[in-house]
Amino acid sequence: MTQTIHETPTQAGAAAGRPGPGGRPVKVRRPHGTRFSDLLSALPWIAPVLVLIFGVVLFPAGVMFYNSTRDISLSGIDLGPVGFANYETLLFFAPLGGIMLRTVVWVVAVVTITVLVSLVLAQLLNKAFPGRQLVRLAVIIPWAASVVMTTLVIYYGLESYIGIINKFLVDTNIMSEPYGWTKNAFSAFNWSIGIAVFVSLPFTTYTILAGLQTVPGDVLEAAKMDGAGRFRTYFGVILPQLRGAIAVAVLINIINVFNSLPILKIMTGSIPGYDADTVMTMIFKYIQNEHKIDVASALSVVAFLIVIVIVAIYVRVVKPMKEV
Secondary structure, eight states: OOOOOOOOHHHHHHHHTOOOGGGOOOOOOOOHHHHHHHHHHHHHHHHHHHHHHIIIIIHHHHHHHHHHTEEEOTTSOEEEEOTTHHHHHHHTOTTHHHHHHHHHHHHHHHHHHHHHHHHHHHHHHTSOOTTHHHHHHHHHHHHHSOHHHHHHHHHHHTOTTTOHHHHHHHHTTSSSSOOOGGGSHHHHHHHHHHHHHHHHHHHHHHHHHHHHHTSOHHHHHHHHHTTOOHHHHIIIIIHHHTHHHHHHHHHHHHHHHHTOOHHHHHHHTTSOSSTTOOHHHHHHHHHHTSOOHHHHHHHHHHHHHHHHHHHHHHHHHHOTTOOO
């Protein structure tokens, strides 16, 4: 005896992967057992990445948070728990507001200038001209060179009487006498921004240049045929196509610049007080000068949370991987 089973349109569409009534797609729900088996089968492939994430990110972050709740002596001995006392120390640290504000200025200034200059450089390097390959290779030099070496060259170039930069400014009558750029918090901080932009340009320029390579030629030709000038073509056609490249470059630069230490440490490390400090240099001072590992850990936790929040908001709002 044969039994005939009649399926409803929705059931039939779901089984065959076709739209249901009204042309609406029917979502096929996979059994939970299938999802779990898929996860198990993928585990050998993603296990090395998970181990790396745990060892490089999660475990150090856990140790950092643990140390921030301890009383650690000058010699590094754990004297016991203190709860959130180290965070209270930060809260009542008078220069902290200025340090946080300076960190914002540092990140925003470096990232903004880097992106704007990189847009110009990428557009130039995308043009065909004699020696373009050599120019492209020259752009990589600040990226390939050591950040510490680059900063030291400029630091000693800014020395009052032996620095070549000071000598050039005096010899060309731009300045009447040498100036101690690295002895003043404001000027040293501004020079640090310039160095950070210089070493950030190669990565950002090449990221945007890669985005320029993906702009369809027929789109540019269509804009030209429609009578669009260079200005309108760039801002109306090319720049929107670079959205993904710029978004990724900005995100990575925000993380790198926020966590940057060598440039500011070299340029402003000899200046007394806290007038040129950012969060990263303040963490270093807590460790090296004041030997407060516990308070430094608390500030590190705060900095880590700030970065996480910034990245989360940025990814949520900008959606860097979203197609144009």
